[in-house]
Amino acid sequence: MRRVIQAFALGLILLAAGCGGELTWQTRDISGMMPELEFTLTSENGESVSAQRYDDTVNLLFFGYTHCPDICPITLGRLRSVLDRLPADVSERVRVLFVSVDPERDGRESLRSYTDQFGDKFIGLTGSRDQLDALTKRYRTTYGYGEPDEQGNYEVSHGSAVYAFDTQGNARLLIRDQDGVDAIAADIQQLVQG
């Protein structure tokens, strides 16, 4: 009888191992639906960088601008909560790439002082309109500018989603506003450890 139970237990373990390739996700699985991470942009340190520069971590990509007082800090704040919730050995393998689609106002100083509010895992990037167009088009999103007021202030519209890429640069998850911190944290942990 004991042998039967052992065989049964072994079977369960093998079955579980066999299912390893079919992980379930709480945020939206976009594996194979979007191209791998690729860009040429300027970092908040003023250097020209490509996606390969960040290929040692899972990367969370978000488009916004630093004159954005509400939704951008909310999204970045939520990602900060996610990182805080992860064990240190997991969170150290995650970066947040905040791409400003407002290069006119977002020089490196501006970007850095904004991303510094959220922590050192938050990297500010921007680029020329051509570079930004290429990247936003690649992830099927867009951005635009409103009419400037008398002081020259203008609104910028931008995508609301966060794209998660694994360490091979494959697009894996689409994180949206309605996804809670626990769900995102569980998925990111799975992505890092997967």
Place this chain on the structure above:
Amino acid sequence: MKNVSIVFFFLAIILPVHAERAVEVQDSWIRYIPGDRPMAGYLVMENGGDTDRHLIGVTSTAFGAVHIHETVERDGQMSMQPVDSITVPAGGRVALQPGGYHLMLMQLQSEIEVGDEVSMTLEFADGGSQGVVFAVKPAWQE
């Protein structure tokens, strides 16, 4: 002296009838953003009175301009829109909170930091106004 007492007596009777009951404000805070960039202000307003109150503006010596805004999502695109007024219905409440209605605080007049308190004045369509103190919180505050 007697006349003065009579005046006060009548004022005490008349004032509560004519003065609008103050809107009760809770959870008023500012999301700190460094540099000369707009910050967002949030608050919850509760109207215990019998008439609707319409918030039409906010002033503060701390900011050169304050606009009422709403964050809107359309087809996965985020943007902000100016709002002329926000109605706090009689017996109801309205929240200016992250991701929705908020105050767009521009032209910071002098440095502020997390932990500070900033005074602002809410202006209502009926001519009423009231002061509110906002706590300055970090950019990542949820």
